[in-house]
Amino acid sequence: MIKKSVKCLAFVCLLGLFFQGKSVQAEALTTKVIGNKNYGIYACLGKVPVKYQVRKKVYSKKKKRYVLKKVTKTKLVWKFGKKLANSREFKLTHIQSQSYKRYQGKRYYFIYVDGRAIGYVNEKAFARRKANVVKEVSLVNNPKDTKGFDVRDAVNYITDSHGSVVDKYQVKTNVDRISEKKPGTYWVTFKYGKAHAKVKVTVRNNPKEGMSAAKLKPGQGGTFAQTWYPQQLAYRGNYKAQVFLHTYWGSDNKGQKKAAKLTTKFYEPNSFSLLAGSVETNVRTNVQGLDVYGQDMVTTNFYGVGQASKDDANGRVILYRLNRVPTYALQYIPTTALTLPVWKNYVKQIRISPWIKLGHGQSVGSTGRYIYELANWNRAKKLRSNELMQIDKKTMLVKKIWTFKVSNGPIKYNRYFLNADVIDDNTILALFHNKSKGRYEFWRIKRNGDTFSAKEAAAVDGDLISNSSQVQGFTYNVAHKCYYIAFNDFLFKISDKGNLVNYYRFHANREVEGLASYKSKIYVAMNHRAEVLDSTMYK
Numbered sequence: 001m002i003k004k005s006v007k008c009l010a011f012v013c014l015l016g017l018f019f020q021g022k023s024v025q026a027e028a029l030t031t032k033v034i035g036n037k038n039y040g041i042y043a044c045l046g047k048v049p050v051k052y053q054v055r056k057k058v059y060s061k062k063k064k065r066y067v068l069k070k071v072t073k074t075k076l077v078w079k080f081g082k083k084l085a086n087s088r089e090f091k092l093t094h095i096q097s098q099s100y101k102r103y104q105g106k107r108y109y110f111i112y113v114d115g116r117a118i119g120y121v122n123e124k125a126f127a128r129r130k131a132n133v134v135k136e137v138s139l140v141n142n143p144k145d146t147k148g149f150d151v152r153d154a155v156n157y158i159t160d161s162h163g164s165v166v167d168k169y170q171v172k173t174n175v176d177r178i179s180e181k182k183p184g185t186y187w188v189t190f191k192y193g194k195a196h197a198k199v200k201v202t203v204r205n206n207p208k209e210g211m212s213a214a215k216l217k218p219g220q221g222g223t224f225a226q227t228w229y230p231q232q233l234a235y236r237g238n239y240k241a242q243v244f245l246h247t248y249w250g251s252d253n254k255g256q257k258k259a260a261k262l263t264t265k266f267y268e269p270n271s272f273s274l275l276a277g278s279v280e281t282n283v284r285t286n287v288q289g290l291d292v293y294g295q296d297m298v299t300t301n302f303y304g305v306g307q308a309s310k311d312d313a314n315g316r317v318i319l320y321r322l323n324r325v326p327t328y329a330l331q332y333i334p335t336t337a338l339t340l341p342v343w344k345n346y347v348k349q350i351r352i353s354p355w356i357k358l359g360h361g362q363s364v365g366s367t368g369r370y371i372y373e374l375a376n377w378n379r380a381k382k383l384r385s386n387e388l389m390q391i392d393k394k395t396m397l398v399k400k401i402w403t404f405k406v407s408n409g410p411i412k413y414n415r416y417f418l419n420a421d422v423i424d425d426n427t428i429l430a431l432f433h434n435k436s437k438g439r440y441e442f443w444r445i446k447r448n449g450d451t452f453s454a455k456e457a458a459a460v461d462g463d464l465i466s467n468s469s470q471v472q473g474f475t476y477n478v479a480h481k482c483y484y485i486a487f488n489d490f491l492f493k494i495s496d497k498g499n500l501v502n503y504y505r506f507h508a509n510r511e512v513e514g515l516a517s518y519k520s521k522i523y524v525a526m527n528h529r530a531e532v533l534d535s536t537m538y539k
Helices: 004-023 340-347
Strands: 025-032 040-042 045-060 065-080 083-086 095-103 106-113 116-122 131-133 136-139 155-158 184-192 195-203 223-225 247-252 260-267 286-293 296-302 314-321 364-366 370-374 386-392 397-404 406-408 419-424 427-434 439-448 451-461 473-477 482-487 490-495 500-505 512-518 521-526 531-536
Touching (some): 045 095, 131 184, 286 521, 296 364, 314 370, 419 473, 427 482, 451 490, 482 512
Parallel strands (some): 286 512
Antiparallel strands (some): 025 095, 095 106, 106 116, 247 260, 247 500, 296 314, 364 370, 419 427, 490 500
């Protein structure tokens, strides 16, 4: 049974729409950024009819004179609906708007939070005329640099006078790119209207930084299996809400048909936004990368098929709390299927970054405080440095950017990594496929302040997959001291000495789009629809 107060609220909102329909100002769908000030969010806002009485002189035939008489009149008065939340409750969610109303000279925007229609809020709740950028960028000295650093990689967001995020490529800068060939300190300025900021960019001095040697004898591996190409099964799957767990058994190279098992941990929403608007404002869960640290799970997400393979690809990092995610309910985040209190409880446990540089998105790792993304392009042909983004978990903003290079001797033998895992805040393990020599190299990269050094940690002989399929996931399991490499639904286990231990095929006919490990657990992300599975892998 609907409560009377809910009926009254609905009636007020309907009256507001009827009497004030023309007051709604439509505009293009944009992303909004919640600021530091707290404002109420209301279910509706509009003019509603209110009855009132006035005394009016009327002629009385009976008394043959004018008398005062009470007369009931109706006037339209601005009314807010029920207060649903405060704006700062949604500071780390994804906010959108495409309309507003004016009241007492102020704009009140109707907002969508993580794709769900919520209500009206004063535009002062937004971060207006703000430029949030990385404060410092440290670039490696690379005499063979062919691209330079795109200064817009340092932008978290820039907003206009109404708190809408603007296209960072429309922002004025004093320089577009900074070459890594010439050491020195450079200041980059950003300006859009009254929003402005500056970034310090330093090109380090040592041109030999990152030079190393790939001289380890490869462990026993080989080339074993042929998998399908991604485009063969790219759209296979079910985008409808799932109500059953998936279980995939993996056969191994020793003949066991049930050697490993993957089971659904939870299903992700298809989106955290309206399914409209630009690439920047559209938050889809087309996952490319995955990492787990403690109860924090992060994914890298892109607008759609092919976006992650574009040069300078941007996307969003989403952080979930594994001990607070339900198996099925998050699928309904962008809908009204969940009650508001339940929905609010879920979205408060999920953090979404701005639209930031991610590269291909499959080199994501994390620690207790930070998320790291190696934002490299998976189709680069010319020599480039590796670009590392440090993202603060508390704010989901990029805090610092480094570039570094690794080479086997001279820089012409450059190692450009498409897959990496983070061990701690100063250590990365990265995977390099040396196609010319038919092997995979594992590199340990250490950071000391802003300086990087590299050492080959292991190598395994062979291409593992015979038809040159790209690696879809890579992780290092600290507990078992081994590497895992995923190709579609194949999972290879390599010892820390570089020897093949086993490989599994899960016959899921779905692409693996991210691989992570924490303690004895392995976590796998699959798309179509977005889903995270886990498995306990034994020594």
